[in-house]
Amino acid sequence: MNELTKTFxxxxxxxxxxxxxxxxxxxxxxxxxxxxxxxxxxxxxVQLEAK
Numbered sequence: 001m002n003e004l005t006k007t008f009x010x011x012x013x014x015x016x017x018x019x020x021x022x023x024x025x026x027x028x029x030x031x032x033x034x035x036x037x038x039x040x041x042x043x044x045x046v047q048l049e050a051k
Contacts, residue, residue: 010037 007020012029013036021027021037028035 009040011040012036013038 004023007022010019010021010027011017012019012032012034014034015029015032017029017031018040019030019037027037029037
């Protein structure tokens with residue numbers, strides 16, 4: 001998948017609206033205009049090996 005077409009899911013910290021943002025999109029809520037967004041966790045479990 002190309003980096004420019006990959007989307008990430010974010011939730012607004014002020015109004016809790018969900019938004020999908022692409023690589024070059026503005027990080028801003030479309031509902032309230034807030035710039036503080038929280039990235040949602042992936043549903044796929046990830047296991048890392050620590051050394």
